[in-house]
Amino acid sequence: MSARVKAWLETLGDLFWLRPALVVLGCILLAQFGIWLEMAHVAGYDASSPDANWGYSGGAEGARALLSAIASSNIGVAGTTFSITIAALTLASGQMGPRLLRNFIRNGRNQTVLGIFLGTFAYALMVLRTVRTVEENPFVPHLAITGALVLALVAVGTLVWFVHHIATSINIETVVDAVQQDLCRAIAAYTRDEPGAARPDDAPTGRALAATGGGYVQAIDEDTLADWAQAHRIRVTLRVRPGDYVPSGFPIAHLSMHADGAEAAIRDAVTLGRRPAALQDPEYSIRQLVEIAVRALSPGINDPFTAGSVVDHLGDALCRIAPRHLPAGVVLRAGRPVLVHPVTDYDGLCDAMFHMIRQNAAGSVHVLGRMLDVLARVAEVERRSDRAAELARHAALVIAAARRDVADPSDLADLEDRYRRFHDRASSRA
Template sequence: MRDSLWLVPLLCLLSGIGLCIATAAIDRAAGTALVPHWVTGGPAAAQSVLSTIVTSLVTLITLVLTVITVAVQLAMAQFSPRIVGALLRDRRSQLTHGLFAATLVYALLAIPQVDDVAAGGDGYMPGLTMLIAYLLMLASIVVLVLYVHHAGQTLRVAGLIDLVGDHLHEELHRVYPADAGAQAAPDPQVVTAPTPGVVVRIDVPGLVDAAAAADCSLQLVPAMGDFVCAGAPLFLVAAGHGARLDPRVAGLVTLGNERSYPDDPAYGFRQLVDIAERGVSSPFDDPTTTVQAIDRLHDALRQLATRTIPTGEHLDHDGIVRLTTPALDWTGYVRLTFDELRLAGASSPQVARRLRAALEDLQTVVPGTRRPELDRQLELLTLGVKKSFESDRDVINALTADQQGLGSGPDLVRDMDRRQDDRSREADMHLRPS
């Protein structure tokens, strides 16, 4: 019953029946209108509103259940057939369905309570019953918007992984409760993560101020985008008096369910590399998509080529290093961009040509200290292409720099010198006697 989808909606439906009976009894016992007439309207308007609520909710419930069924099937096909249990146990979804069912049955039972011919033609209006119906409908609209957001977040890869992981976390605590006596005393020189998650934001000014107030230096253990287990080291107190460090300092590092853009530019590289690598993998085999992703990776590295990349050391107002964070350097960005694509795309002439064009162009703009990693990538690309093709001509073709992959390389486009030579040969042919 704990894993069933129907139990919570059924209980909510029964609650809606009981609520309608209770409010109708209160209205009849009061004998007078408990709610102003301008709030509920007349009996005829109330019946029309209740009928609209019933019709709308029947359509809404049918649509939501259909979408959920399709979403579960897609999740089972794309991720795992065993993911359906976690989706059915999602309490937010169950409560949403229950609210819709409770509102539907409440409005359905409230319609007979409204009498437009009683009391000498003025009709009978159960004010409290109508007010609750309006509130339930308003709540259903708000919950529908929140539910769409929740469903969209849940059906993402990170959402499904977190959904299963959270259930696993709960089961571990239930089946294997922690022994308080066996736990070691907390180390004052280590600040641990209160919950599991991915580092998505670091409040650098707040951490610097906290370290300065405690007269210590903090070293952030995970890098931006790293996953941190609950209870794993988050900070190391590198120097000073860690005992006076505010224990709430862990809250200055935001942990989410997946990486995000605002403070993590490497995540943009990661997504483009994923798209590019997917394009050259089976069963997609779409190297043109890979080339389009490489275009944007090339542009991003070109923008970064001459810019200063922070070292990860953060100073206070007195120039003392108070916070040290892992920071990706130029070599890290280049390897993030090319390592996987070079291995996956070496056997595709289109991808190999585009990668070589990007690397050779970057060599022309980077400072000398940043060239070695580009030279290394070019050397490894050449070795990978030679291993992928047996014919020397194919190797030469795949190692020709081309901004379009196949379409704008020097072996495909006539330059000015070649055009002049072609015109000279054509002129000689016309002047030559037949």
């Protein structure tokens, strides 16, 4: 599956109406199927027979009253469900950040709940239109009405479950854990078991290709672009990576030599969109976690415990990266580099994780101490010297911030002690 198709499928997940619309369509088809079974007397089934009336057994007037009650109640509950969802989105936007709204909108359970209520409403309407009294050539689809009763009971259970789901989904620890799970999946997909090929030392030269339109780089189809470059015996050097914003007319690639169809090949391989995507960007979930921590450290919220929890989850992500290799951004064909593109390295990941939290945690002894503890634990797991040096650099930045902003001598002494323990643990692994 190409990267462009994957980006398109990810965009479909952001459409809040898509899943409810599919559920409503399915319920309409189910209603039509139940009515057809009643009219066709499939396999000799006769709903009017006393032996067959295991479901609804009333007449036309009772059927109309029952279906009307089911339809009216479910459309009312659907409105209530939508209001609760909007309230949860408002709370999440105010306390956790507007970029976290995407996680709630993409939540398939919220979409399915709304679809069940709307689908039950649509089902009841479709069946109600076929009920006829004695004056209208009587017809009562008993089987389809029984299906409406079943859907109504399902809707009751769904409402109880939905209230529980909303109450737990807006819990800050639940949100942090959900984003951290996305980060873990991104790390598993982004990292490699073996080191990649070495990047060429020569600077990119040759013809520059500019972007025809602006937007965020959502995905890059490396294999397709590498195959095209190999077929034309050239090297393509990209200047952007997933997550970067590309202004209109910005040169996003260099070709080692001229090749026909280069603009179309680059345009098809690099997917641009109106917003960043998590498809190939490992920093996407990191930025979400950092935003939660930064908002928690704001004076209006002042919740250092949430920021400390985020730091713990970021440390877990670094421990998962420790035995793995990050991609080098070089694609080989027949042993020759045909595609070179920028990638997120270990230093960039650490900067994205810790810089903003440290800058906004000035004077917060709890958060600064938690950062030193987490860095010490990661240093114990990490075996590469270059990565250990990067961890030591961030630990030095943390203690420097503490020496500058922490006024209480006892608090500063505690942070100094944690900084010494970091060096002791890091040196024991050297």
